[in-house]
Amino acid sequence: MVLAAFSDFMQQVVSGLASGGVYALLALALVIIHRSTGVINFAQGELATLSTYIAWTLTVNHGWSYWPAFVATLLVSFVGGVGLHRIVIRPVERGNVLRIVIVTIGLLVAVNGFVVWKWGGEPQQLQSPFGTSTYDIGGVVIAANDIGTIAVALGIVVLLWGLFQFTKVGLALRAAAVNPEEARLVGVRVTWMLALGWGLAALLGAVAGMLTAPTVGLDPNMMAAVLIYAFAAAVLGGIDSPLGAVVGGLTVGVLLNLLSYLSQYDAVSWFTEELRLPAALLIILVVLLIRPQGIFGRAEVKRV
Amino acid sequence: MKPRTQRMIGFFAFAVLVVFVAVLPSFVSDFKAREYSYVGIYLVALLGLNILTGYTGQISLGHGAFMAIGGYTTAILMAGNEQFGGSVSGGVKDLWTLPVAGLVAGLVGLAFGLPALRLSGLYLALATFAVAVAMPSTVKRFEHFTGGGTGIQLFGTDQLTGSTSNVHVLGRSFTPNDWMYYLAWSIALVLFAVAWLILRGRTGRAFRAVRDSETAAVSSGVSLARYKTLAFGISAAYAGVAGGLFAIASAFVNPDTFPVALSIYLLVGIVVGGLGGLAGLVFGAIFIAFLPLWAQGQDLGSLLPNRIVEETQKPGGPAIVYGVVLILLMFVLPNGVGGLFRKIGQLVSGRRYSRSE
Numbered sequence: 001m002v003l004a005a006f007s008d009f010m011q012q013v014v015s016g017l018a019s020g021g022v023y024a025l026l027a028l029a030l031v032i033i034h035r036s037t038g039v040i041n042f043a044q045g046e047l048a049t050l051s052t053y054i055a056w057t058l059t060v061n062h063g064w065s066y067w068p069a070f071v072a073t074l075l076v077s078f079v080g081g082v083g084l085h086r087i088v089i090r091p092v093e094r095g096n097v098l099r100i101v102i103v104t105i106g107l108l109v110a111v112n113g114f115v116v117w118k119w120g121g122e123p124q125q126l127q128s129p130f131g132t133s134t135y136d137i138g139g140v141v142i143a144a145n146d147i148g149t150i151a152v153a154l155g156i157v158v159l160l161w162g163l164f165q166f167t168k169v170g171l172a173l174r175a176a177a178v179n180p181e182e183a184r185l186v187g188v189r190v191t192w193m194l195a196l197g198w199g200l201a202a203l204l205g206a207v208a209g210m211l212t213a214p215t216v217g218l219d220p221n222m223m224a225a226v227l228i229y230a231f232a233a234a235v236l237g238g239i240d241s242p243l244g245a246v247v248g249g250l251t252v253g254v255l256l257n258l259l260s261y262l263s264q265y266d267a268v269s270w271f272t273e274e275l276r277l278p279a280a281l282l283i284i285l286v287v288l289l290i291r292p293q294g295i296f297g298r299a300e301v302k303r304v
Numbered sequence: 305m306k307p308r309t310q311r312m313i314g315f316f317a318f319a320v321l322v323v324f325v326a327v328l329p330s331f332v333s334d335f336k337a338r339e340y341s342y343v344g345i346y347l348v349a350l351l352g353l354n355i356l357t358g359y360t361g362q363i364s365l366g367h368g369a370f371m372a373i374g375g376y377t378t379a380i381l382m383a384g385n386e387q388f389g390g391s392v393s394g395g396v397k398d399l400w401t402l403p404v405a406g407l408v409a410g411l412v413g414l415a416f417g418l419p420a421l422r423l424s425g426l427y428l429a430l431a432t433f434a435v436a437v438a439m440p441s442t443v444k445r446f447e448h449f450t451g452g453g454t455g456i457q458l459f460g461t462d463q464l465t466g467s468t469s470n471v472h473v474l475g476r477s478f479t480p481n482d483w484m485y486y487l488a489w490s491i492a493l494v495l496f497a498v499a500w501l502i503l504r505g506r507t508g509r510a511f512r513a514v515r516d517s518e519t520a521a522v523s524s525g526v527s528l529a530r531y532k533t534l535a536f537g538i539s540a541a542y543a544g545v546a547g548g549l550f551a552i553a554s555a556f557v558n559p560d561t562f563p564v565a566l567s568i569y570l571l572v573g574i575v576v577g578g579l580g581g582l583a584g585l586v587f588g589a590i591f592i593a594f595l596p597l598w599a600q601g602q603d604l605g606s607l608l609p610n611r612i613v614e615e616t617q618k619p620g621g622p623a624i625v626y627g628v629v630l631i632l633l634m635f636v637l638p639n640g641v642g643g644l645f646r647k648i649g650q651l652v653s654g655r656r657y658s659r660s661e
Contacts, residue, residue, distance in 0.1 A: 040426045042365075042433065092634055097425040098363055099634050102575055105365065106634070109568055110627025116620030220620075224564070228437050231430055274445040281434040288427055289419050 010140040012261040013254055018146035019215075019229075020253020021153030025208040026223075026230035027237065027245035028157065029201035035240050036177040036197040037093060039100050043107035044205050045227030047084075049220060050111050051077040051206030052213050053119055056126045066129045070210060074203050081202025085195040093194075115220045128214035149211045156207055157246055160200070164242075173197060225277055229256070232280040235287050238297025247295065252283065310649075317583060318496075325489045329482050337485040338553070339593070344488035345549045346589040350573045351492075351499045351582065352542020357571075358579035359503060360535040361515030362420070366432035368567035369439040370540040373412055374405035374547030376443070379456040379557045381405075382463040389448040397463050398552045402491070405548030406541040413540020417533035436567040440559035455558025464555060488549050495542060500582060502538065511535055512580075565623075572630055577640050584642020596622045 026044060033041050041047075051073050058069040088107065092099045130148030134141050164170040175183035176193035184190050212226055233252045237244025256276050262268040271279075287294060325344075329337045353367050378401040384394025396404075416435075420428055443450045450456070458464050465471055471483040478486065502508060510531045513521035518528060551557045569592045577588025598605035599622040601613035608616075615621060637644060 034426075038426075040430055042429075088631060095634075095638075097429075098357070098361070098579070099638060101363055101365075101426065101429045102571065103631050103634050105568060105571060106627045106630030108627070109565075109572075109630065110624050113620040113623025113625075113627060117615075117618050117624060118620075121619055224437060228434050231434060235430070272445055274441040277434075277438040277441045278445070281431075281438040284431055284434050285419060288423055288431060292422070292427070 007139040012257045016254035016257030018149040020250035022208045023229045023233045024246045024249025025204045027233035027249045029204040030234045031245045033201045042104040045223035046108045046111040048205035048209035049223045052209035077202040077206035078199040081199035082195045085198035123217045123219040126213035126218045228280050232283040238294030241296035244296035334481045338481040341485040341488040343589045343593045344492040347492045349546035350585045352539040354574045356535050356539035360511040363429040364432045366435035367543050367570045368562045369435045370409045370543035371547030372562035374409040374544030375551040375557045377405040377408045378548035378551045402548045406545040409544020410537045410541030414537035417536030436564045443559040459555035578642025581642030587641040
């Protein structure tokens with residue numbers, strides 16, 4: 001009895017980690033852009049949806065197999081992200097916050113409209129590359145898809161960390177984010193680095209979208225909720241901290257899953273599926289009020 | 305132009321607007337009058353949002369949620385929620401629910417303004433966006449109070465004025481559509497004047513000071529806490545009244561009546577109309593009320609070539625236009641239609657650099 005409850009519990013933790021991994025990827029995309037350009041990209045979720053539709057149309061309408069389509073989508077998304085920054089974001093980057101927010105909101109609306117216009121609003125099915133089999137590990141049943149999702153998410157995070165930490169481009173990216181003026185003085189091409197950041201963010205979003213679609217179904221508004229969870233994750237971890245985004249994402253994923261799981265008991269029975277989004281909102285508000293810099297962020301000192 | 309001449313032009317334009325609004329139903333079909341009443345309703349919401357975002361500089365991407373609060377207040381007061389197990393018996397006539405809708409939304413706005421005080425710029429945008437996204441599912445969760453996903457039907461209730469028959473006011477008879485039109489627009493014009501009165505004096509100056517520089521505002525003795533929460537409260541009250549009117553005009557509310565998209569359209573509206581101006585908002589309201597129709601090739605849309613209309617009338621077409629317009633406006637016309645008029649006025653009067661507003 002107790003054992004059964006425990007294995008149920010562990011199952012929820014693992015599937016929470018899987019969805020949390022996806023939130024972490026999207027949160028990481030938000031963090032990369034916020035660190036380098038000080039912008040929160042409200043269109044990040046919709047861009048991810050667009051990427052996922054590209055992967056879907058490659059596999060279903062053009063007969064590609066999954067992994068080539070996966071890689072092609074990443075490339076297209078990366079180039080698209082760089083292009084977006086050059087064409088749409090750069091002209092308003094130096095303006096006030098309101099203008100930038102409005103431009104990314106415009107992007108959100110336009111991309112969402114484009115997806116509906118091009119592929120229709122009906123849900124589609126993107127296959128999971130990991131199949132539907134399950135593993136039984138010591139009584140805990142785990143879906144192959146969950147393991148695959150966690151593996152891909154962590155793999156991407158490690159790759160990205162390597163890029164930032166051990167390559168020259170990574171160093172330039174960090175320099176451009178931390179101190180653009182001085183980076184420019186020592187020869188870093190700052191605007192290209194910012195564009196590169198947008199490309200990487202679009203790529204991360206594409207991975208998040210392709211990992212989300214098999215479980216929740218591919219439809220034009222698939223990422224709307226995921227974006228809010230990613231916001232919660234980024235704020236919780238600290239909106240300038242990549243490590244925070246990953247930890248925040250996993251925490252939010254596991255927390256929401258456990259709340260759903262515990263709602264079978266009387267004490268938590270008030271929690272229903274409809275409260276997942278409001279719960280994420282609550283996380284955002286509470287963190288911003290109590291510790292605005294998040295768990296791993298550094299407090300911003302403002303001179304008045 | 306001297307400020308006095310400017311003000312005279314303003315009064316004159318407002319008078320023209322009032323006369324235009326009053327006689328319009330005589331020239332258009334009864335059905336059109338109902339469509340135009342939505343312009344008035346959006347105008348109310350845009351006035352509120354612009355007080356907060358355009359004048360005080362606080363971004364809200366969640367004003368649809370305040371409209372939802374007003375809309376549900378109106379619906380529950382009219383039809384009651386006993387049929388889903390709530391405890392409000394309803395029975396209030398539609399017109400009298402509107403002040404309550406504004407009051408309730410305004411109080412929630414004040415309450416939200418307190419935590420929002422500590423959030424600025426992007427973080428506020430983020431938090432309000434999350435509010436808009438979380439609203440529909442919150443409404444579904446508290447089913448016994450709101451009727452859940454099915455919503456509340458107002459059509460055919462005794463509380464809905466002109467639900468089935470003509471409305472008689474002051475010895476004149478109005479069709480239900482004309483009645484809705486005049487109701488929405490009289491409230492919109494009164495609230496327009498109220499907004500002007502609020503913004504022209506001490507309070508408006510304080511709002512603009514907060515927007516332009518918080519540091520400078522504090523140094524001049526403007527209390528940030530007081531004016532930010534006040535702006536939130538007023539703004540939410542406007543949205544609440546608009547939401548109540550929206551519920552009455554639709555004769556129905558459910559969670560999808562106030563989707564995330566609504567909050568975004570309101571933002572589109574103030575950007576088209578011009579941040580930090582009132583007159584331009586009429587154009588913003590027309591734009592968001594009619595763009596979906598234009599995209600179908602009706603009205604102004606009939607001027608578009610057929611090839612374009614074929615594309616824009618597909619689902620998603622209007623959204624693409626909304627999004628692209630939003631981005632382009634930020635590039636070429638960051639002060640919206642209102643700003644364009646001001647610029648033309650300055651060119652005509654030969655003064656390129658007039659006092660900034």
